[in-house]
Amino acid sequence: MDPHVHPDVHHIADDIGTMEIRGAAKIADSAATALQIQARESDAETPDAFRAEMRAAARTLHDTRPTAVSLPNALRYVLHGMDGVTVEQLRESSVVAAERFRERLDHAQADLGLVGANRLKDGDCIMTHCHSTAVLACVEAAVDQGKELTAVVKETRPRNQGHITAERLHELGVPVTLIVDSAARRYLNEVDHVMVGADSIAADGSVINKIGTSGLAVNARDRGTPVVVAAQTFKLHPGTLTGHSVDIEMRDESEVLSAEEKAALGNPTVANPAFDVTPPRYVDAIVTERGQFPPESIVMLMRELFGEQTTEPWVE
Ligand code: RUB
Structure with missing residues (x-):
């Protein structure tokens, strides 16, 4: 277990792996939520450390269910939305990207x-x-x-x-x-x-x-x-x-x-x-x-x- 990945992210990854959370839409929604939690709760002190934590969280989620492409697509969307030069900017843009992904999901359905x-x-x-x-x-x-x-x-x-x-x-x-x-x-x-x-x-x-x-x-x-x-x-x-x-x-x-x-x-x-x-x-x-x-x-x-x-x- 990666100590830099927030315990709630591990928890959500476990729930996806054991199918407590299942169905492509719910998996995507939960993956975006997990990255949002990681961004909000991160105590990384440098932008590089923040980005590394977000990538590690995404990998933890990604490895749970290989067939569900909704999962990597949610992770791609949030990580591509992560933008800025300071930790606060990176945090804020990641949180906003995760929120936007989840709103689109709702609307699209x-x-x-x-x-x-x-x-x-x-x-x-x-x-x-x-x-x-x-x-x-x-x-x-x-x-x-x-x-x-x-x-x-x-x-x-x-x-x-x-x-x-x-x-x-x-x-x-x-x-x-x-x-x-x-x-x-x-x-x-x-x-x-x-x-x-x-x-x-x-x-x-x-x-x-x-x-x-x-x-x-x-x-x-x-x-x-x-x-x-x-x-x-x-x-x-x-x-x-x-x-x-x-x-x-x-x-x-x-x-x-x-x-x-x-x-x-x-x-x-x-x-x-x-x-x-x-x-x-x-x-x-x-x-x-x-x-x-x-x-x-x-x-x-x-x-x-x-x-x-x-x-x-x-x-x-
Ligand atoms: C669920 C399954 C669903 C798709 C589509 O499999 O095959 O048909 O995920 O779901 P599992 P949705 O139970 O193994 O996750 O339309 O809700 O995205």
Whole structure:
């Protein structure tokens, strides 16, 4: 544990790593908050020491969940906003940048919701996977417009984030049918849209989201059900512009089986990838706060937002 990194930053990093804090938007929000705490609480005496502390805090956060690009994008935004020659100027600009990032996050979700709601008609049924606040923003905007919707929610093993989605949809007054993941194909004929979130979107329009998304999208294509991905632009992965691939997080086997259960089965190898990659040909539209894009054209938006990729700001 780096002694120059504030204990609250370590605490937030631990909560992201253990998924107490989860979902790309919450992760980004918490990462910006953590850097804000580091900036506010720092007792660095020189500008160099302050910058080094901020980079160390960013690295601590960055190393928690490799697939969630919202995390490095939040860190990039705050560190790029850190500006000035005195410690006080650096502190103030970092705090302001973190605040601005979080405000934009809030605003963007509502704007994205309005774009997504335009795709939904009164009486439509959606199928969704995992728990995506972006998908819920689309549903909420449609409900606010007076549209009546129903939903088929996949439970999303091993951590059952579909339960959170079911609860939120219930709060929005949307009737829910909860299904086990393997029942998805059976229900695809009865739904009008598959709507999922994303953890990262690559330059070729591939969508990285909770494991099971790609199989769902392939089945949906086979059934002729459109697949809509709802994701704010901070999910666009700048590294993929320069040929980097997205790491897929492998999580602990204890999420799948307890040690006793595993022993009773003769100790099989247990693999627990958290995410998968849906190729762009299975995605009908990516809905962002900047409008709706076919996946193949998302690269244009990435170039506009990120320009040329430079060294990461947390690298010494
Ligand atoms: C969550 C997940 C969500 C995306 C989008 O995975 O895959 O679909 O994060 O979420 P985990 P949002 O539970 O492993 O974090 O739309 O809220 O950003």
